[in-house]
Amino acid sequence: xxxxxxxxxxxxxxxxxxxxxxxxxxxxxxxxxxxxxxxxxxxxxxxxxxxxxxxxxxxxxxxxxxxxxxxxxxxxxxxxxxxxxxxxxxxxxxxxxxxxxxxxxxxxxxxxxxxxxxxxxxxxxxxxxxxxxxxxxxxxxxxxxxxxxxxxxxxxxxxxxxxxxxxxxxxxxxxxxxxxxxxxxxxxxxxxxxxxxxxxxxxxxxxxxxxxxxxxxxxxxxxxxxxxxxxxxxxxxxxxxxxxxxxxxxxxxxxxxxxxxxxxxxxxxxxxxxxxxxxxxxxxxxxxxxxxxxxxxxxxxxxxxx
Amino acid sequence: xxxxxxxxxxxxxxxxxxxxxxxxxxxxxxxxxxxxxxxxxxxxxxxxxxxxxxxxxxxxxxxxxxxxxxxxxxxxxxxxxxxxxxxxxxxxxxxxxxxxxxxxxxxxxxxxxxxxxxxxxxxxxxxxxxxxxxxxxxxxxxxxxxxxxxxxxxxxxxxxxxxxxxxxxxxxxxxxxxxxxxxxxxxxxxxxxxxxxxxxxxxxxxxxxxxxxxxxxxxxxxxxxxxxxxxxxxxxxxxxxxxxxxxxxxxxxxxxxxxxxxxxxxxxxxxxxxxxxxxxxxxxxxxxxxxxxxxxxxxxxxxxxxxxxxxxxxxxxxxxxxxx
Numbered sequence: 001x002x003x004x005x006x007x008x009x010x011x012x013x014x015x016x017x018x019x020x021x022x023x024x025x026x027x028x029x030x031x032x033x034x035x036x037x038x039x040x041x042x043x044x045x046x047x048x049x050x051x052x053x054x055x056x057x058x059x060x061x062x063x064x065x066x067x068x069x070x071x072x073x074x075x076x077x078x079x080x081x082x083x084x085x086x087x088x089x090x091x092x093x094x095x096x097x098x099x100x101x102x103x104x105x106x107x108x109x110x111x112x113x114x115x116x117x118x119x120x121x122x123x124x125x126x127x128x129x130x131x132x133x134x135x136x137x138x139x140x141x142x143x144x145x146x147x148x149x150x151x152x153x154x155x156x157x158x159x160x161x162x163x164x165x166x167x168x169x170x171x172x173x174x175x176x177x178x179x180x181x182x183x184x185x186x187x188x189x190x191x192x193x194x195x196x197x198x199x200x201x202x203x204x205x206x207x208x209x210x211x212x213x214x215x216x217x218x219x220x221x222x223x224x225x226x227x228x229x230x231x232x233x234x235x236x237x238x239x240x241x242x243x244x245x246x247x248x249x250x251x252x253x254x255x256x257x258x259x260x261x262x263x264x265x266x267x268x269x270x271x272x273x274x275x276x277x278x279x280x281x282x283x284x285x286x287x288x289x290x291x292x293x294x295x296x297x298x299x300x301x302x303x304x305x306x
Numbered sequence: 307x308x309x310x311x312x313x314x315x316x317x318x319x320x321x322x323x324x325x326x327x328x329x330x331x332x333x334x335x336x337x338x339x340x341x342x343x344x345x346x347x348x349x350x351x352x353x354x355x356x357x358x359x360x361x362x363x364x365x366x367x368x369x370x371x372x373x374x375x376x377x378x379x380x381x382x383x384x385x386x387x388x389x390x391x392x393x394x395x396x397x398x399x400x401x402x403x404x405x406x407x408x409x410x411x412x413x414x415x416x417x418x419x420x421x422x423x424x425x426x427x428x429x430x431x432x433x434x435x436x437x438x439x440x441x442x443x444x445x446x447x448x449x450x451x452x453x454x455x456x457x458x459x460x461x462x463x464x465x466x467x468x469x470x471x472x473x474x475x476x477x478x479x480x481x482x483x484x485x486x487x488x489x490x491x492x493x494x495x496x497x498x499x500x501x502x503x504x505x506x507x508x509x510x511x512x513x514x515x516x517x518x519x520x521x522x523x524x525x526x527x528x529x530x531x532x533x534x535x536x537x538x539x540x541x542x543x544x545x546x547x548x549x550x551x552x553x554x555x556x557x558x559x560x561x562x563x564x565x566x567x568x569x570x571x572x573x574x575x576x577x578x579x580x581x582x583x584x585x586x587x588x589x590x591x592x593x594x595x596x597x598x599x600x601x602x603x604x605x606x607x608x609x610x611x612x613x614x615x616x617x618x619x620x621x622x623x624x625x626x627x628x629x630x
Contacts, residue, residue: 179567255511257529
């Protein structure tokens, strides 16, 4: 089967500064793939390379077999792209914005009405179709951006940090729409700085300073974690953090609200030690257990190894 | 001011702000203790920023009372401004100034004495890990460095209360951890931290949380209490093969309100977990899915907030229709 997206030692420099450094990966059709990393990691540049907006300095990329440089026109028909500052016209209505994008993409007049109605219903924008885009809330603008990117029925959808600065409720709403798209076998390539959001993707690539640090399902990535996390619960987590930091020198101790996390290579020994330390100092122990690492833990662990 | 009041960094009672007929903040009441890390959460447009602006003495309330760091927000806004630190996601640093020049600039704004200024400057540089970069232009610093420098500048005058407005948007995870270590350190020293964030995992780092929606405070408590006591529904984790397809089947089960993809499995929100677990098991078995695990789990903060907000939406639907 031909990959939906394929990159081979894909690289881009700007005036000698490396923004994207030799990325190699594949995304299968119908998959939701998350490119995850902090600001400045190279997420947007990668997306622009894959969408034929930028030409790579070296390496190649294909979308459903079409080369991003040699067959840029074919790619534009296959993909929908929602950039961070997607171009909505604030003085046009919701309906007019979608119609405008339909014209750009040459969507035939015949059947266009039904297509638009479906997209509006699907993004819960039907009641607002006559509202000016400039008067929509952030979450609704996002959905309109998505509807516009989908007007020509693309097979691959690229979303560049679609939920940046969006509150949890709108975020969840947005993800519900993405699941519906997946069911229609659309391939989704999404970038995000939220590591918890990455858990919702089938596969994830962690990117940092232009390089792919790790690639796999969220479950696979968790296996990359160096060491095990011991969670300590006590009524005085700050005092416990200071104590454990002082006494467990070989391990890394962090405070997470009411819990203390100790990353250790010897979990049994560390649990025993932690228990002793708390007992000795008279701090009450409310809970001691091994926990599954979050993707953030993994990211930090992988970065630390580099 | 009696002792008890001294231990409260922020005290707000029936705080209200109207803009014409629109009520942006509707009789909000809460307290934040000295040294506490208080997370203030809510969707965009819920009244978060309006509340913070009132607490910072920038915007006068149209009703209710409030004290911040011991000063009255109505009658002493200038005193408040001198006794708080404020840092927003758009760090207010001058990109074309060096690290030192930015610190000096803020030292001037806060009228810090010459001797004190030197000491505080070294403290900020040390704290932010910028020793080698004190003469670098701010523009070339990474997000994490900028963030720590901005925090340093915001607390140069050692304010007892700090407001952080989405402070860690977009920085890498290691910088985010370092930032929170700093916050814990400050809080340990008695500084009160008032923070807003859209990251629910970050909300878990706070001592106590409040959720504001449509101008009203709809929930408050420790993250633990919110997760275990406030959500009416149960959350069920389903680990099975082809979760994307299974989602469609699980959604059809009566009593299941929502299903979301989560890692290699699903999270289903059910009215009643006791009946939903066997129902999901049955349905998936019937359709030939291999299952690894189906069990009730403690909801995430995100689950709780989405559920609280949607419940509120449902209760108030008619009002929304009229406004359109």
